[in-house]
Amino acid sequence: MGGTYDFRWLFKGVLPVRWTAFVDSYTEGREFSDIQMRGMFRYYHHTHTCEPHQDGCFYTDTVVFRSVLGSRLDKLVLLPQLRKLFGFRHQRMSAMLNLLAAGTGIRRAE
Numbered sequence: 001m002g003g004t005y006d007f008r009w010l011f012k013g014v015l016p017v018r019w020t021a022f023v024d025s026y027t028e029g030r031e032f033s034d035i036q037m038r039g040m041f042r043y044y045h046h047t048h049t050c051e052p053h054q055d056g057c058f059y060t061d062t063v064v065f066r067s068v069l070g071s072r073l074d075k076l077v078l079l080p081q082l083r084k085l086f087g088f089r090h091q092r093m094s095a096m097l098n099l100l101a102a103g104t105g106i107r108r109a110e
Contacts, residue, residue: 001026004037011040021046042066059093061086 007019020038025031029050036044043066050057063082067074 001032005034040067042068059090061089 001023003023005021005023007017007021009017009019011017017040018038019036019040021034022037023032024035024045025033025047031047031049033045033047035046043064045064047062049060049062051060052058063086065074065078065082067078069077
């Protein structure tokens with residue numbers, strides 16, 4: 001809670017982006033959220049949630065955003081891009097967790 005994180009990357013491999021996020025809420029073992037302080041959106045709030053599920057957990061990203069493009073382009077352009085980005089993120093997280101579990105004898109719940 002209260003941490004500030006700075007990220008830098010190339011958007012679409014070309015446009016340099018600097019992003020500053022502030023952790024605005026935290027519930028131990030359950031969730032935390034961060035809000036963009038500096039970045040490419042007018043508003044961007046991201047909640048990371050882990051819910052107990054059988055022998056593991058169910059992870060969810062919830063994002064609320066608004067850009068300078070306006071509501072219509074946010075829905076037509078940015079929303080599909082964010083869904084694709086977070087889909088890729090979830091695939092990578094799953095693969096990494098499976099790799100870690102394979103080395104410990106612990107199996108990831110499906």
